[in-house]
Amino acid sequence: MGLSTTQDAEQQRAFEELKNSIGPRSTIILPEDSNYNDSKRIWNAMFDNKNPSIILQATGVADVQVAIHYAQRVGVVVTPRGGGHSWAGFSTVEGGVVIDFCKMRSVHVDPILQTVTVEPGVLLGELDHETQAFGLAVPVGVISHTGVFGLVLGGGVGWLCRKYGGSVDNIISANIVLADGRFVKASKTENADLFWAIRGAAQNFGIVTSLTIQAHPVGLAYRGSYVSTELHRSPSHLIQFYPMDQIEEVLHAINEFQKTAPREYNCEVYNRGRIDGSSEMFLKICYSFYLPQEEAEKAAEPLKEIGRPIEHSWKWITHVENQKIFDMESPHHRRYYAKSGSINFDDMNSHFVDAFKWGVANLTSPYCMVEMIGLGGAMKDSSAEHAAFFPLRSQDWLVNVVASWNNDVPAEEDQKHIEWCRESFQRLHTKNPGYINMFADACRDTMQERLSRAFGNNLNQLRLVKRRYDPYNFFRHNVNVLPATDEDLETESTFSNE
Ligand SMILES: Cc1cc2nc3c(=O)[nH]c(=O)nc-3n(C[C@H](O)[C@H](O)[C@H](O)COP(=O)(O)OP(=O)(O)OC[C@H]3O[C@@H](n4cnc5c(N)ncnc54)[C@H](O)[C@@H]3O)c2cc1C
Structure with missing residues (x-):
C-alpha cells in the first residue's frame, strides 16, 4: 500500500523500508485506514483538523529510530505523542509523522x-x-x-x-x-x-x-495479602464552595494560609457551577493534606473558619481517588485554549481579585475557568543549575485562564472564547513566569517571548545544549528552543560555551 498515487518513487521506497523495519507488534496507520480518524485525535479538539501523513504506533526504541530516519529521508516533521494532552496540539502534526506511544505503557x-x-x-x-x-x-x-x-x-x-x-x-x-x-x-x-x-x-x-x-x-501500602497500618499517609481532602461575593475575603485568606502551611498541603482554586447544573458560578476550593488524620484536622482548622461556604465536605480518601477528582472537568474532545502565568503572595491584591472576578463574570461558556494552583515548598529548593525548568519555582501560585467549549459549535465561535481567555489573562497582569506545559499557542511570532518567560536566564544555556544535540533543529514542532548560532557565540557574553 502506498501513501498516495502521486508520491514519488524515493518517498515510496522510504515508506516500504519503514514498513519493513518496524517491530512485529507495531502498527502504521494511514489516512485511508478506517481507524485513522480516531487514531489522529488528541485531547484538544481544536486540532481535529490536523492530518499526519503517518501515525506509527511504536513498540520500542528501534521503531523510534526508523521513524526518525524515515522523516529525515522524506523531509517531514516527526512528533511524539504520550497522553496527547498538549494544549498547543504539538502531539499531532499536519503532513508529518506522529510516533504514538499508546502501545508502550509498562x-x-x-x-x-x-x-x-x-x-x-x-x-x-x-x-x-x-x-x-x-x-x-x-x-x-x-x-x-x-x-x-x-x-x-x-x-x-x-x-x-x-x-x-x-x-x-x-x-x-x-x-x-x-x-x-x-x-x-x-x-x-x-x-x-x-x-x-x-x-x-x-x-x-x-x-x-x-x-x-x-x-x-504515600498512601496505603498493600503488602501481599495485608494492608499496612501506615494509613496516615493518605490524603485528607477538603472541598468548599463560596458565593462569588466572598471571593476577596476568601482569596486573601487562603493566600495568608499558604504562607505558613505545611509542605504536605496544597490547594486548587477555580470557578465552577454547582453540581445541579445551575448557571450561577461559585468559587470552588479543593485542599489536600498528606498528613496523619489528626494532624490534618488540626492543620485545616483555619481553613474551615474562612468566610461562609455554602457547601463544605471533609473526607479522608485514597491517593488514587485524590488523583482523579478533577477527571470529569476536563474531558477529551472539547475545544480548549489557555493562558498561563503565576503570582507571588504579594501580587494577591485588589487588582488581581477584580481581574479574577471579571473573568468569572464574563465567561463565554460554563466550562471556562480561572484557576490557581499552589506552588512553593519543595518547588523552591532547587537552583537554576539543577534543571532547565526554573523560573516558575520562585512563584507561589500558578495562575491559568482556561477557555473550554463544546466541539459541536461552528468554528467561528472559537474566537469569542479565545478573546475571553486573552482578555481575562491580560487583566490579571501576571507578567511573571508562565508554565511551558500550559502554552496553548503554537504561534511562532510570540514564541521567543514566551520561552523567555518560561526559562528566564536558562534559555541561552538551553540554546547551547540544543546546538550540541540537535544543531539543525530537527525537533522543532514544539515550544521551540533555537540552536545557538555562531554569531550568538561571538556576540553575546551570556553564551558560556565551556
Ligand atoms: C486535562 C489536563 C490536565 C492537566 N493537569 C496538569 C497538572 O495537574 N499538572 C501539570 O503540571 N500539568 C498539567 N497539565 C499540563 C500537562 O502537563 C501538559 O499538557 C503535558 O504536556 C501533557 O503531557 P502528555 O504526554 O499528555 O501530552 P502529549 O501531547 O502527548 O505531549 C506533550 C508534549 O510532549 C512531547 N512528548 C510526548 N512524549 C514525548 C517523548 N517520549 N519524548 C519527548 N517528547 C515527548 C509531545 O510531542 C508534546 O510536544 C494538564 C493538561 C491537561 C490537558
Whole structure:
C-alpha cells in the first residue's frame, strides 16, 4: 500500500523500508485506514483538523529510530505523542509523522530503591495504580488521563509538588533517541548537559523512550495479602464552595494560609457551577493534606473558619481517588485554549481579585475557568543549575485562564472564547513566569517571548545544549528552543560555551 498515487518513487521506497523495519507488534496507520480518524485525535479538539501523513504506533526504541530516519529521508516533521494532552496540539502534526506511544505503557516499580521506570505511553492513572500497590507515589499532576512524559518532562505540579518538588525534580535518568538516531542515556553522571536540558524542554532534544523516576511513600501500602497500618499517609481532602461575593475575603485568606502551611498541603482554586447544573458560578476550593488524620484536622482548622461556604465536605480518601477528582472537568474532545502565568503572595491584591472576578463574570461558556494552583515548598529548593525548568519555582501560585467549549459549535465561535481567555489573562497582569506545559499557542511570532518567560536566564544555556544535540533543529514542532548560532557565540557574553 502506498501513501498516495502521486508520491514519488524515493518517498515510496522510504515508506516500504519503514514498513519493513518496524517491530512485529507495531502498527502504521494511514489516512485511508478506517481507524485513522480516531487514531489522529488528541485531547484538544481544536486540532481535529490536523492530518499526519503517518501515525506509527511504536513498540520500542528501534521503531523510534526508523521513524526518525524515515522523516529525515522524506523531509517531514516527526512528533511524539504520550497522553496527547498538549494544549498547543504539538502531539499531532499536519503532513508529518506522529510516533504514538499508546502501545508502550509498562510501569516497573522497584520497591526497594523506591524508583519507577516508565515507558512513554503511560498515563498518570496507570502510574499511580502501580506505584500505590507498593505504598509509593510520584508527584505528578491532578488529572489521571494526562500523559506522564509530557507532564513530567515539562515540570509537573500537583498535590505533592510542595512536599517532593515538581515531577521534573524526581527524574533520575532518561533514555533518549537523538536527531542523528543515536540512543543515549541522560543522568547526573551521563550526558549531564542533556539531562539538565530535558528536565524542562525535552521535546527539543530527542524522543525519550523511558524514564526512571524517584517515588515516595504515600498512601496505603498493600503488602501481599495485608494492608499496612501506615494509613496516615493518605490524603485528607477538603472541598468548599463560596458565593462569588466572598471571593476577596476568601482569596486573601487562603493566600495568608499558604504562607505558613505545611509542605504536605496544597490547594486548587477555580470557578465552577454547582453540581445541579445551575448557571450561577461559585468559587470552588479543593485542599489536600498528606498528613496523619489528626494532624490534618488540626492543620485545616483555619481553613474551615474562612468566610461562609455554602457547601463544605471533609473526607479522608485514597491517593488514587485524590488523583482523579478533577477527571470529569476536563474531558477529551472539547475545544480548549489557555493562558498561563503565576503570582507571588504579594501580587494577591485588589487588582488581581477584580481581574479574577471579571473573568468569572464574563465567561463565554460554563466550562471556562480561572484557576490557581499552589506552588512553593519543595518547588523552591532547587537552583537554576539543577534543571532547565526554573523560573516558575520562585512563584507561589500558578495562575491559568482556561477557555473550554463544546466541539459541536461552528468554528467561528472559537474566537469569542479565545478573546475571553486573552482578555481575562491580560487583566490579571501576571507578567511573571508562565508554565511551558500550559502554552496553548503554537504561534511562532510570540514564541521567543514566551520561552523567555518560561526559562528566564536558562534559555541561552538551553540554546547551547540544543546546538550540541540537535544543531539543525530537527525537533522543532514544539515550544521551540533555537540552536545557538555562531554569531550568538561571538556576540553575546551570556553564551558560556565551556
Ligand atoms: C486535562 C489536563 C490536565 C492537566 N493537569 C496538569 C497538572 O495537574 N499538572 C501539570 O503540571 N500539568 C498539567 N497539565 C499540563 C500537562 O502537563 C501538559 O499538557 C503535558 O504536556 C501533557 O503531557 P502528555 O504526554 O499528555 O501530552 P502529549 O501531547 O502527548 O505531549 C506533550 C508534549 O510532549 C512531547 N512528548 C510526548 N512524549 C514525548 C517523548 N517520549 N519524548 C519527548 N517528547 C515527548 C509531545 O510531542 C508534546 O510536544 C494538564 C493538561 C491537561 C490537558
